[in-house]
Amino acid sequence: MTTTYKKVPNIAMSIYRAVKDPRVRLLFIVNADGSVENVQMMRSSANAEFDRLIVDAIKEWRFRAAVRKGKKVRCMVELPVVVQAQSGSPFTVN
Numbered sequence: 001m002t003t004t005y006k007k008v009p010n011i012a013m014s015i016y017r018a019v020k021d022p023r024v025r026l027l028f029i030v031n032a033d034g035s036v037e038n039v040q041m042m043r044s045s046a047n048a049e050f051d052r053l054i055v056d057a058i059k060e061w062r063f064r065a066a067v068r069k070g071k072k073v074r075c076m077v078e079l080p081v082v083v084q085a086q087s088g089s090p091f092t093v094n
Contacts, residue, residue, distance in 0.1 A: 002064040009057035019047045022083040024054055032072040034062045054081060
């Protein structure tokens, strides 16, 4: 399943630091138009605010729809997500 748009969650550093394990596992439906619905948390980070921010962002993702017998169809997707803290600068110096 290929994403066509990924919204990056805006997670405050204070929330990120409060999370021991920033890995979650989600289960959701990708509709024939590529939209996402019915996002369920299968494995939580144990931080409700962190989990909510992840779910809210995933609801805005868009995918290339699954195709079955030449037609776009809905499908269920299980997705592991690992959130990494953003550094202050996109540049690195060697």
